[in-house]
Amino acid sequence: MDYTWDFEVVVRNFPVLLRGVVVTIELWVLAFPLGLALGFAVSLGRISGKSWLNAPAIAFVEIFRNTPVLVQLIWFYYAFPIILGQQLAPFSAALLGLTLNTAAYCAEIFRGGIQSIVRGQWEGARALGMTYAMTLRRVILPQVGKHMLPAFTNRGIELAKVTSLASILTVHELMYQGRLLSSTYYRPLEILTVVALVYFVLIYPGSYFSARLERKLRARD
């Protein structure tokens, strides 16, 4: 192989990538908590005995789990103006798609966690006169939190990577900036290598600290 690697162009244009990093972080920082919160709400519908809550929750989860994220993002971008008569900014469309997708997965994690707690715990709390909400908050969730942590970490990591799909909607995040540089300087290999490294540096600390937290929680038992 006589390919000569040349990273000079990446070094020179690193600020361009950094601007993309800021947008990638923005997407993640908004979509993850929003997805968690919405996912929690959906999981409550999912475990509810009332079919008018249950049915839409199941439909929501299944639609978002069983279609590609890429399709979802593009769909939101193009379908919104048709349905609501209002164009959605690329960033908003991407954020919406990523949030709903994250919510669908988180709903399943919450549901699995909540349902793993034996009925007796609900009864013990309810027999004291505690409401459904009190029981959930004080008795059920504290017991499942640490079991759900690995699954939520996975979701967070997955989301961080999936934000790169927003580049398709011309959101100027890291992947988009990388592709922009690639097509300008014809050095896709060097540029994508650095883009991959930057993703790694962004994501790895999250999984590292989550693993540590997990060990700490487990040691407490």
Add this chain to the structure above:
Amino acid sequence: MNGPDETLIRIRNLHKRFGALHVLRGVDLDVRKGERIAIVGSSGSGKSTLLRCINFMETPSEGTIELDGEVLGSEVRGKDGKPARKYAESELCSVRERVGMVFQQFNLFPHMTVVENAMEGLLTVKKIARDAARARAVAQLNKVGLADKLDAYPAKLSGGQQQRVAIARALAMEPEVLLFDEPTSSLDPELVGEVLRVIRALAEEGRTMLLVTHELGFAYHFADRVIFISDGVFHEVGTPDEVLKRPQKERTQAFLARFSEFIF
């Protein structure tokens, strides 16, 4: 009889169905203030279901329950057009606050210490300040002989100790009635005594209590009235002597015969 002759709980025509299974088939019961009732019968006879209907761990399929003169729930038209009862969450919570329950499996909260378990209802339901809640919880734990285990987690306790914590947790709420659902059935035999002693001490305070149990010897000494349930109806009701020593009905006799080598 002990205590004032005042009805605290009045149950009329109580039915409970689980799908096709008709577990309770029309039960009437008046519980007077201060009365102690033991409910006995074979597994599957409906005795636990009856108890669990009283604090709405199960929703009755039919019939009414009255607590201190107030009929619970409101009448609505059911799906089949017949009148049914609907129970609001807030009403059930306030009923459960007044009707304490002790479970066969204790159902302690494993992520809370002993004293936190006993404080939980005071903090969340009664909204009592932390210091006062702790004082009340400690007083009850002291009563069941666990003042030295306040900061232990339930997993570190024996079954008998766990059940005594569960009793203290129920007592801390100062309920008007206590329901015991086979409180010693999941205990090792040598731990049964310590729990029964606590229950007997409560009985001596004149509390209103309903006990579902297989400990017929204990039921005999504990109860003012014994109910033998069979196939979801009251088969025989009377004083402990009447039901446990001189049962009139064949089924009661057959049931007791299976225990006879152990009691009295």
